[in-house]
Structures are given as structure tokens and as C-alpha cells.
Amino acid sequence: MAGTTVPLDRGGSGPVSESAVVERRIESLEVASEDQHAVGLGTIYVWELPVRLAHWTIAVAIVVLTVTGAYIHGPFLAPSSPIEASTQMATIRFIHELTAIVFTIAVGLRFYWGFIGNRYARWSSIVPHSRAQFASARDMLKFYTFLRSEPVPMVGHNLLAGAAYSIVFLLMVFQIVTGLLLFASVVGTGPASWLEPIVGYLPGGIQTLRMLHYLVTFLFIAFLIHHIYSAMYVDSVERDGVISSMFTGFKNMRPHSTTDYPADEPAVADNGLTAATIAARSGPAETTPADA
């Protein structure tokens, strides 16, 4: 059992008025020594190198692919020369295609690591599929909608983020497949061209394929905005160094941090939650009776 909870009175000296906040938080302390990843109470190694490598490769690739893709969709640069031989579009297309291959490898690496990586990297802790995980996602949604004051104190992904990343991952796969089919329809030779006949069987044909490839790009931009905003917001509230953890791999261990809701971990309480999580969730349970 990883989570031994310790009641901790960190508030002031009792209520001073009805409106004053009394900080009598019941928090749980992870017994760090029982977690092989924990480094004392200070930091915990969360994101392994392949995870960080994949993350930043994907991030840079998405930016490069979006910019080059925008040029390929509607060339916005003036020609480098009106007369001289030039390869402006050809070069940008080459960069797009090359980056797409790097992107595909990075996504593939992350997909693979979801099966062999640590507990935070695993698909089982990212894709919500248990009652406790859906509860975590619901709590996180409450946090974002101001119905809850604190984020779900997850060391790994909270499950709302996990759900979002699952969808984004599917969109990435969609972009890879549609991009590969578009590539197949123009490359003319080699293994990729063998996929070309598939295009003919898709409803709407190649034009619909191109439109969808273009449309989904906007969803990545929208996700990028949300992703950066949420990371900054959660980092500022949680103070667990979530942003720097994407560089170093280490997150600050907060006293109330819980690891996650590992689906394969029997260490959950009767109601499907770890003891630590129950402590963290005790607040909202009272504010919303439906949640109790």
C-alpha cells in the first residue's frame, strides 16, 4: 500500500470569522520510500527520456509541419526569383515530408513506450477506462470550471488530460495516415505509392482527404493554445514544476501528491480510490451532494 495518509493541521488558530478561510487541510503524504521513483519528498522522476524526447520531437515537428503545410496549402511567400531557377516550394515540401517521417517515428516511439515505460507513461494510466479514472477526469473538469479549487494532485497525467491526449494521439495518427496517403498519391514510386489505390476507395476521394488533412491541422493549433495555457495554469496552482518536468523529467513531490490510478494496481480503496485521492477529493464531495 503506497499511500499512508497522515492528518495534518496546517491551518491557523481556528476560525476567525464566518467568512474567513480556515485552513485545516487534510492531506495525505506519500511514503516516498515505498515508491521506487520517488526521491525523498523533493522530486520524483516522472517523465523518462523517451517520453521527453518524443514530446519535444512531436512539438517541434508539429510547428514545422504546420508552417510548411500552410505554405503548401497556400504559398504565402513571394517567389525567391521571378526568373532564376528556384526550389522554394520543392524545398518546403521536402522539409514537410521529412519532418512528417520524423514525426511519425516520434509518435511511434511514444506509442511503443506506452506499453513498456514507467507507470506514468503507460496507456493504462492515460486512457481513462476505470471508474476511478473517470472520477479523476470529472474532478479535473470541476477544477477547470471553478467548481473545485485545486487540480487533482496527480504525479502523472490527470485523467482529463489523459483523455485529451488520447484524442490528440488519435488525431496524430489520423494526420499520419492521411498525410501518407497524400504522399502516396504524388510520390509515384516506392513503397508509399503502393498505398495509392486506397485513396480511390475513400468516400470523397483525394480532395476530401486533403481537406481533412488541412482541417485537422487547425485542431492541433487549437490544442497547442490549450496545452500551453493549461500547463502554465496548473504549474502556477499546483507548484509541482510540471513545465520544467518536461525538460528534466522530475516533478516536485507535493505532500498531497498521489501517483495515479493505475488500472493494474490493486492498491485502491473499496470505493475505487486510493486513500490519498479520497483525502484530496474530500472537499468537493461535500460541496456537491451528487458527487458523494
Added chain:
Amino acid sequence: MVDGIGFPGGAGTLVEALATRGVSRRRFLQFCSAMTAALALPKSYTPRIVAALSQQTKPTIVWLEFQDCAGNTESLLRSPHPDVAQLVIEILSLNYHETIMAAAGRQAEQNLDDVVANLPGTYVAIVEGGIPVAENGVYCTIAGRTALDIVNRVTKSAAVTIAVGDCAWDGGFVSLGPTQGKGVAQVVAGVNPINMGGCPHNSVNLAAVIVHYLAFGAPPALDQYGRPLFAYGHLIHDQCERRAHFDAGRYVEQWGDEGARNGWCLYKMGCKGPQTDYNCPIVRWNDGTNWPVGAGHGCIGCAGPSFWARMSPFYSRLPDVQMIGVDTTAQTIGLVAIGGVAALAVVHRAGVIARMQRDKRRRAAVAPDGRIVPEVPAGTDAGAGTAGDAGVGGPN
């Protein structure tokens, strides 16, 4: 026998028929070379084609025309100088062709019936136009028979069926209308026509298909749509004379601008050359005079499947997004999505700031003894302040 009706030279070979039309041996050899090239065969195949065409007796051709604009007939006939390809197709005992045959009425229909009855399995059926299937095909009837009936009767006993133009291929333009036009393969079970996509088809390719059939006794290699690969195996984009401008990033921005005058790439004007397989830039039109992109207009993708529906709008790079009652563009949807997320982030940030200020006010509340209570000491979270968080006790 119906063989050779209306043409001098009787039932002789193709070469003899051409000779009576004043086509010299030299011109005939030029034609064979051109057909070899059109079929993307090595030059060494030219003698084989010459031999085949010299020895072959003329096969009979019937040309069925249904719901169409006669554009494919125009494509066949409208050469400024009737070329050998046209002569070959005409001279190949073109026994039935509504637009150009001399016979009329009962006599004309008799010609068609004779071919089907007397030459089963030997004649070539060429179909132009869509076959309407709505209400059992009553929207197109010839001599009291529906197109549906005629095409089934004629193509099922033909040696080879060629569907010329988009309407005969997959319904084309008329498939979008109330008559529910269909292509040959869609209405005739068991017949796999050679589909000559294009609006209209190119008569050079049609001649090449017939020559291939005569020379090798089999149709040319076909793609997944039943189109001959020699004509539909490569992107227009890859064969385009403006391709260098595409790769260089030089584009026509609007009709008549400097780029248009300089013959730059029509990509931004909605050219569908990068999405369309056709040998249009190579064989061209009007005796190889020119082709649409050469004349300064973007490709509309007419050789592609269901192009009227899929390739439109012709002057945009991408199709519109058609949702329930809404016709918009992918870009509009995408920008709305980005704007929505950005707006949500701004609204959320405003909410966070408002909550922080509310908490600040609450923390600075007045205590029962009258003094102002300062903020809760650092170390507690800024957002803490709901009643729930103040709950005493807990599961331990």
C-alpha cells in the same frame, strides 16, 4: 452481313481502307509510331503494331449515345484536320453512331440489331453518356427502348466495351441530376468496360485502346477504375509544362496578373493537376495543339472519379465542407476552433483572476474583535477557499 456499311473498301484490312481514303503508307507508319508512343510502349513495338493493323480485318464498332452532351462525339470529330485516329475509328466499320450515321429510323435500329445478332463476341461497343435508372430508365429511350435495356443488350455480347467520357464511366454530370444517371459498369452486370475518363475523353487515347486491342488481342493494363494505365497512370502535375514554376514557388495570384502573363503555375487558382491522373499534357487536344493549363486555365480534374462533385469548386484548392444546411470551408471551421479555444483560455484566465481577488477579499475579512485579518500565511494554496476544503477530519 453488315460489315463495312457505308465505307469504301469493303471488308478489307485497315491499311486498305486507309489507302482508299488517301492515307499514304508513310502517314500510316507515322500513326503507328504515335500509337506506340501513346500506349507508352517501347519503340520496338511499332513494327508489331504495323503488322497487326496491316493484317487485321476491320472490327465492327457500335457507338451508343445516351444521356450526354455529345461532347465525346465532338472530341472525336472536331479535329481541324481529320487525323488518322479519327479515320481509324470511323473506318473500323462504325456501323451505328446516332450523331454521324447516315441511316435513320427503323433502318438505323436495324443496323444495331444486325450487329448484335450476327456478330456476337466480335464487335466493339463504345458507350457515351450516362444511363438513367430513375423510374426504370424512362428518362432516356431510343426507338422505344430504354438506355438501360439497350446498354445491357449491346454490351453483354460485345467483345470489348469502352465507356468514353465521365458520364458513361461513373454517371458523371448526369449522375447529379434527377434522372440518376449511371455508368456502364454500374448498370451492366458482368461487363467490365474500359473506362476512358475525361470530360470529354481524348480520341487519341481511344484510338490507342482500339489499336492495342487489335495488335495484342486484349485491352491495355487498367487501373482500379478500369482506366488504361498508359493514359491515366501519371499525375498531370508531373507532366505539366508549368511544373518548374510550381517547384520554384511562382504562382498566378489572380487572373491576368504578371504571373498569369508569364505562364506561372495555376496552383493557387484551384488547378487540380496535382490530384488528377491523365496524359492530357502529352497528347493534348485539337491535333496536339494545346491543353487547358497550356491555355492558362487550371485543370478541373475531369479525368478523375466523380469529378463534378469532388473537384468543385474548380477555382479553390479544397472542397467546401458541407454540413447540415451549412456550406463552409475547412479554413473557417479551423479558425473558429482556434478562436474558440483562445477565447476559452482568456475567459478562464479572467475567471482565475476574479477568484483570486475574491479570495483576497475574503482573507482580509474583519475579525470578531474588529481588526482586519490579513491573508492566510503563505504555503496554503491560492485557490483554497471553498467550504469543502475547510472540512474537518477525513478518511484516515
